[in-house]
Amino acid sequence: xxxxxxDTALERATDTRSVATGAxxxxxxxxxxxxxLGDGAAVVVADDNTWEAAGRQVxxxxxxxxRALEQPYLFPGxxxxxxxxxxxxxxxxALPPEAIPVAVGSGTLNDIVKRAAHERDRPYxxxxxxxxxxxxxxxxxxxxxxxxxxxxxxxxxxxxxxDLEVLTAAPYDMTASGYADLLAKVPAGADWIVADxxxxxxxxxxxxxxxxxxxxxxxxxxxxxxxxxxxxxEGLIEGLMMAGLAMQVASSSRPASGAEHYFSHLWELEGLxxxxxxxxxxxxxxxxxxxxxxxxxxxxxxLQQDLTAIDxxxxxxxxxxxxxxxxxxxxxxxxxxxxxxxxxxSRAKYVDADQLGQRLLLLRERWxxxxxxxxxxxxxxxxxxxxxxxxxxxxxPAEIGLSMPDLKATYFRSRMIRNRYTVLDLAHEAGVLxxxxxxxxxxxxxxxxxx
Numbered sequence: 001x002x003x004x005x006x007d008t009a010l011e012r013a014t015d016t017r018s019v020a021t022g023a024x025x026x027x028x029x030x031x032x033x034x035x036x037l038g039d040g041a042a043v044v045v046a047d048d049n050t051w052e053a054a055g056r057q058v059x060x061x062x063x064x065x066x067r068a069l070e071q072p073y074l075f076p077g078x079x080x081x082x083x084x085x086x087x088x089x090x091x092x093x094a095l096p097p098e099a100i101p102v103a104v105g106s107g108t109l110n111d112i113v114k115r116a117a118h119e120r121d122r123p124y125x126x127x128x129x130x131x132x133x134x135x136x137x138x139x140x141x142x143x144x145x146x147x148x149x150x151x152x153x154x155x156x157x158x159x160x161x162x163d164l165e166v167l168t169a170a171p172y173d174m175t176a177s178g179y180a181d182l183l184a185k186v187p188a189g190a191d192w193i194v195a196d197x198x199x200x201x202x203x204x205x206x207x208x209x210x211x212x213x214x215x216x217x218x219x220x221x222x223x224x225x226x227x228x229x230x231x232x233x234e235g236l237i238e239g240l241m242m243a244g245l246a247m248q249v250a251s252s253s254r255p256a257s258g259a260e261h262y263f264s265h266l267w268e269l270e271g272l273x274x275x276x277x278x279x280x281x282x283x284x285x286x287x288x289x290x291x292x293x294x295x296x297x298x299x300x301x302x303l304q305q306d307l308t309a310i311d312x313x314x315x316x317x318x319x320x321x322x323x324x325x326x327x328x329x330x331x332x333x334x335x336x337x338x339x340x341x342x343x344x345x346s347r348a349k350y351v352d353a354d355q356l357g358q359r360l361l362l363l364r365e366r367w368x369x370x371x372x373x374x375x376x377x378x379x380x381x382x383x384x385x386x387x388x389x390x391x392x393x394x395x396x397p398a399e400i401g402l403s404m405p406d407l408k409a410t411y412f413r414s415r416m417i418r419n420r421y422t423v424l425d426l427a428h429e430a431g432v433l434x435x436x437x438x439x440x441x442x443x444x445x446x447x448x449x450x451x
Contacts, residue, residue, distance in 0.1 A: 048077030138245025177285025
């Protein structure tokens with residue numbers, strides 16, 4: 001890991017003070033705790049699986065260092081631990097007074113501890129057990145509450161420890177999921193370039209390089225990662241940690257997600273993607289990986305078009321009123337919770353005909369330069385697919401139980417569920433969304449033939 005790059009990221013981050021990554025680092029857990037959280041008492045939080053993976057070691061090393069310790073809090077490992085608000089309440093109410101939680105786990109457990117610690121008004125530390133997602137160092141927790149998955153506000157961990165020996169011993173599908181989540185930063189970066197060029201959301205020069213500078217190197221060895229190579233694993237976990245730190249710097253998830261994540265969010269919220277033979281649903285990373293291929297294929301079609309030829313007046317005349325958009329969103333989203341969220345998000349980014357005209361003028365003037373920037377940023381859909389395959393990730397809709405009609409509809413419906421400007425919004429405003437999607441699924445299109 002680049003010490004200089006990490007030091008820069010931590011200097012800019014709002015919450016996290018220490019990230020320790022390397023082989024055999026579990027033994028230094030007390031030192032990392034002391035450096036970032038002081039000399040107070042700790043309580044280890046794990047589930048049955050992560051306790052065996054690293055929790056027992058963490059407990060033993062803290063004891064040997066003389067750290068004041070409460071009894072560990074263990075969630076059952078089976079059935080599957082879910083990030084629902086009920087589990088947060090259980091942990092929150094069980095946390096001993098003043099003890100600092102040390103989460104030992106990955107996505108779900110980290111999110112539960114993150115929010116529970118926040119509700120008890122205390123910081124926490126996490127010991128990673130799998131390189132499965134970028135949420136270790138990000139703020140906020142993805143939690144199901146009131147029947148709807150939402151991001152609840154809470155700070156990122158004060159300290160993170162990632163032992164490469166623990167990470168490489170994790171079930172490989174978790175590593176593959178993390179790889180897909182990191183590779184998604186390629187199309188996500190392209191969406192930020194689009195928003196920046198059209199003066200919707202300026203690129204943050206402090207956050208951008210934290211993600212994008214190490215990204216190509218961190219994702220260029222998927223086969224080695226699959227084979228358990230420590231150097232490839234270190235590159236992956238660094239990239240994932242950097243993404244979370246960049247979100248802290250930007251006070252937004254923009255550095256790490258774009259339209260590809262909204263494909264995943266929609267499938268998850270509506271249960272469109274599912275595991276084989278009634279098994280558990282595909283991981284966040286697997287869904288995001290397929291979303292990345294989908295958006296990369298869409299970009300390829302967009303980049304072939306001459307958007308300097310847009311008839312701006314015709315687009316202004318055809319532009320729907322908010323009342324028309326509201327009816328469209330209500331027709332597209334009927335899932336309780338998601339329906340009202342989609343209305344709020346769509347309303348927040350709606351522009352009237354005059355604002356549309358101004359934005360399309362920018363697009364027409366800047367398209368040649370913007371297209372060049374996007375071509376430098378993006379990887380082709382086939383290249384993404386090959387990297388994901390080499391890492392052991394699914395790359396076809398059927399592999400995650402998703403139908404082609406649902407995939408096609410996602411290009412239209414996912415745009416409505418988040419207030420974030422992406423290539424899908426650009427295509428919609430330019431009047432080429434429908435035809436571009438149709439080309440992808442028509443004979444000879446990207447999704448027309450199996451690969």
